[in-house]
Amino acid sequence: MMIRKFAAICLVAGAAALATAGTAAASEATPGHWEVVATYPATPQGWADCWNAKVNVYKGDCKLNSDTSATVDLWAWVS
Structure with a gap:
């Protein structure tokens, strides 16, 4: 019984890993x-504005600027 559970868990985990790897490979291509x-600006309102704007760009993501920590940058995948 335990071996079947372990096999099922491995099968599900493997399928999830393959699905994630396929998505990553497609985006890098x-x-x-x-x-x-x-x-x-790195304020609560600035974060809210960034999160609202990220839906308008491809793969948008808001990240704190690691150089200054004073701004929030909206990153997008540009082709």
């Missing part, structure tokens, strides 16, 4: 590059 497309 798309010509383009990551770029900061907008900058907001």
Whole structure:
């Protein structure tokens, strides 16, 4: 019984890993590059504005600027 459970867990984990790897490989094959497309102040309102704007860009993501920590950068995949 335990061996069957272990086999089932491995099968599910393997399928999830393959699905994730396929998605990552497909996105890296798309010509383009990551770029900061907008900058907001690192305030609660700035974070909210960035999160609202990220739906308008391809693969948008908001990240704190690691150089200054004073701004939030909106990153997008630009082809």
